[in-house]
Amino acid sequence: MSExxxxxxxxRAARIVPVLTIHDAASAVPLARALVAGGVRxxxxxxxxxxxxxxxxxxxxxxxxxxxxLGTVLTARDLDxxxxxxxxxxxxxxxxPELLDxxxxxxxxxxxxxxxxxxxxxxxxxxxxxxxxxxxxxxxGIGALKALGAPFPEARFCxxxxxxxxxxxxxxxxxxxxxxxxxxxxxxxxxxxxxWAAIEGRARRSMASxxxxx
Ligand SMILES: O=C[C@H](O)COP(=O)(O)O
Ligand SMILES: CC(=O)C(=O)O
Numbered sequence: 666m667s668e669x670x671x672x673x674x675x676x677r678a679a680r681i682v683p684v685l686t687i688h689d690a691a692s693a694v695p696l697a698r699a700l701v702a703g704g705v706r707x708x709x710x711x712x713x714x715x716x717x718x719x720x721x722x723x724x725x726x727x728x729x730x731x732x733x734x735l736g737t738v739l740t741a742r743d744l745d746x747x748x749x750x751x752x753x754x755x756x757x758x759x760x761x762p763e764l765l766d767x768x769x770x771x772x773x774x775x776x777x778x779x780x781x782x783x784x785x786x787x788x789x790x791x792x793x794x795x796x797x798x799x800x801x802x803x804x805x806g807i808g809a810l811k812a813l814g815a816p817f818p819e820a821r822f823c824x825x826x827x828x829x830x831x832x833x834x835x836x837x838x839x840x841x842x843x844x845x846x847x848x849x850x851x852x853x854x855x856x857x858x859x860x861w862a863a864i865e866g867r868a869r870r871s872m873a874s875x876x877x878x879x
Contacts, residue, residue, distance in 0.1 A: 679707030693720035703868025741767035802827025
């Protein structure tokens, strides 16, 4: 299915979006290179750590093949940070009315998180029809996405939370799922050890299991 919504198109091209929690900004560039080498180019660098924004900036500066977004964007200030560092998109696990208003004005693709039909309606009312279902598996996973698809056929989802290599293909088989997100691509121990070969291998295997990038 082709997309005329640029945010949905960006995610459909990505297929798999690793959710990255980086504690040491020095590991950001080799990590991004390993993921890109494994065919996973679209990266969500979360603001959950002190190093998050610096890590994203380093990847933006040194890994031009990567498509870099900021994640865990919780406030208008976080969104402004994403815009200022030149991130391609921003993700939130949820949304507030203030954040949705700021995002509508910010001019950067923004993917709000939703967990209920009412939250999806609030996002769509402000023009955000591409959303993150979070935490996806805990909310009912594939069954929840099918159920939401009936009243909201125009909504597109990037389910995140509780998804791994084994589940990703089944999620991506749904017509309203444009990409899946998750932390499974970068186990904390491998990141800490700098095991780039293991991270590259898992990225390659995961991408192959979903038929490659969109
Ligand atoms: O904190 C949760 C991550 O954003 C995604 O969830 P996950 O670790 O289950 O993949
Ligand atoms: C989970 C998520 O979407 C985030 O932290 O941005």
